[in-house]
Amino acid sequence: MIVGQVIELKANNKFFTYCRKAFGVRRFSYNWAVAKFKKDYVAHCAAMDRYTRELAEYKKSPLQSTVVPVKPKLPSWQDYKKEFNAIRLEKYPFTYEVIKYASQQAFVNFGRAVSDYFENVKKRKKSKVKTNSKKRKAFFPKFKKKSYQHGSFYIGGDQVKIVTGKACSKKLENHSTKQYMNIPNFG
Structure with missing residues (x-):
C-alpha cells in the first residue's frame, strides 16, 4: 500500500x-x-x-x-x-x-x-509527572521562524493533475506517452 x-x-x-x-x-x-x-x-x-x-x-x-x-x-x-x-x-x-x-x-x-x-x-x-521530567512536556504553540533550509x-489533491503527453520542457516534447504532474502556478 x-x-x-x-x-x-x-x-x-x-x-x-x-x-x-x-x-x-x-x-x-x-x-x-x-x-x-x-x-x-x-x-x-x-x-x-x-x-x-x-x-x-x-x-x-x-x-x-x-x-x-x-x-x-x-x-x-x-x-x-x-x-x-x-x-x-x-x-x-x-x-x-x-x-x-x-x-x-x-x-x-x-x-x-x-x-x-x-x-x-x-x-x-x-x-502527576514531576515538573522537571522530560516526559510529557506540554508546550504552548510557538511562533514559527523563518528558515532558508526548511x-x-x-x-x-484537487489542484494537482497527472497529464499524459504534455511536456514541461521542449526537450521532452516528443515523449507523448510519459506522464507529468501539473501543479498550478508551477508549470
Whole structure:
C-alpha cells in the first residue's frame, strides 16, 4: 500500500520564488493564529476565574440568583480561520499571490498544536509527572521562524493533475506517452 510519495522538484528561479512566498504565507498565517490565541487564552483564563467564582456563589444560594453562569469558550481554529479570511483581502493582500492551501493548512496545523497542548496538560495532571521530567512536556504553540533550509506548504489533491503527453520542457516534447504532474502556478 502506498501511503505517500516524496517528489523532488528541480526549481527554476520563478518556481523557487513562488515557493518562498508560499512558505512565508504559511508561516505568517500560523504566527497570526498563535498571536491571536495568546491574547484570547489570557482573556479566557480571566473569564474562567470569574465563572468559577460565579458558579460557587450560585451553588451556595441557587434561590437568590436565577441566572446560571455561562461557561466561557475558547475560539477554535476554524473561528480563527474565518476571522483571518474576513480581513485577509484588506489587510494582507499578499496572501492571495500563492495557492489558497498555503494559508488554510496553517490553521489546521495550529489546531493540531493547540489540541496536543491541552491533551498533554490533561495527561500531565492525571499522571502527576514531576515538573522537571522530560516526559510529557506540554508546550504552548510557538511562533514559527523563518528558515532558508526548511519550508513546506500543502497543495490540495484537487489542484494537482497527472497529464499524459504534455511536456514541461521542449526537450521532452516528443515523449507523448510519459506522464507529468501539473501543479498550478508551477508549470
